[in-house]
Amino acid sequence: MKLAVVGGGSTYTPELIDGFARLRDTLPIGELVLVDPSADRLALVGGLAGRIFAKLGHPGRITTTSDLDAGVAGADAVLLQLRVGGQAARHQDETWPLECGCVGQETTGAGGLAKALRTVPVVLDIADRVRRSNPDAWIIDFTNPVGIVTRALLEAGHKAVGLCNVAIGFQRKFANLLDVAPSDVYLEHVGLNHLTWERGVRIGGPEGEDVLPKLLAEHGDALADDLRLPRSVLDRLGVVPSYYLRYFYAHDEVVREQRTKPSRASEVAAMEKELLEMYGDPALDEKPALLARRGGAFYSEAAVDLAASLLRGGGSPVQVVNTYNNGTLPFLPDNAVIEVQARVGTDGAVPLAVPALDPLYAGLIANVTAYEDLALDAALRGGRDRVFKALLANPLIGQYAYADQLTDELIAHNREHLAWA
16 A cells, blocks of 8 residues: 655654554555655655654655655555645744734634635645546545635545544543543534534444533533633533634634734744754654644544545544535535544545534534635635635624735735735
8 A cells, every 4th residue: 555645744744654653554554655845854754754664663665755746656545734835934824914903823814815825726736646646546635724625625526535633632632531542432523624613522432421511510621721711611602612713712812912922833933943853863763752742633543544444444434524514514515615523434434414503603614614615716716806705704804904904915925826916
């Protein structure tokens, strides 16, 4: 079995390699190709990847290349984890929206739209080249904004499933609090990528006891601290929102904080510099502890599970993924991409039924889905008016004066990545 990782020079990659090595019985890989335009990064990350495989006794072969076509040729699955423009573009996404008093974030709001506009055309080009090499290859998208990127892939006819680590992070957290195995924790996870809620936490499967009330009663303070939301919000809602909901539920508070702190991108850039220096140490043969602060916790385990199910039917039969709605949430169009529990196998992902949603959640989901529809149109066809409409529809912006100014800022900061600008 051959897998290719596009964006393989990312500092995330050793997390992925560690999972591939530990879980080799679930996903037996014969060849793993790391593809990245940066030869310097590939040398460092690829060297550490080989040492991790060797230490954990994985028999597979790891190769690196900056030649995309050669790297994906004959691959059974291609994982996308690229960042167009690097941390410099991310830093811009997190700063210029603040000039209008809007949240600066790389996957949502104005910054998230900028990332979508930079990313969608690049991902579609990669996917077309994968299809020419192997039309049966699965594409697993971990590239943000996952919902918009996955929909772009599906609309173009690619065999694609989107993946995020939020759900598996909650699963592991809840399992630890409940002192049970993670596999015993079933989440009633619903929403869009980076806009989700845990409406139930069941032990033993979808028919098991819902222990969410117990979790909130006994661990509500700790959960609220992690989410940086008041405990009273969790108690009144009776759900656990993803931490991305803080951008909606505490927008002005977040903006005030962001205006007084360095951007997350600047922190990550410094962390990446340190990580790459570590990766260059020939004695290092495991992922360093610092990587846990980089983000993407448990990404490797989710990726292995998903790839194993898509390629062999050998992973968990039900997983949280991003895929077409197809009637699951009746208030959304069928081609909206949602993030829910789905039955996953070699034929792809089919969402499980979701009980009716309270208007509190359905309304926001519908609003953000409308924004994502406009965002994808802007990413595919370009044009100032399309960018403006997407920004105006985004609930984190929503005022024409802000949308006008942010449109100009977005184009000015991303002109080199926008073919139409």
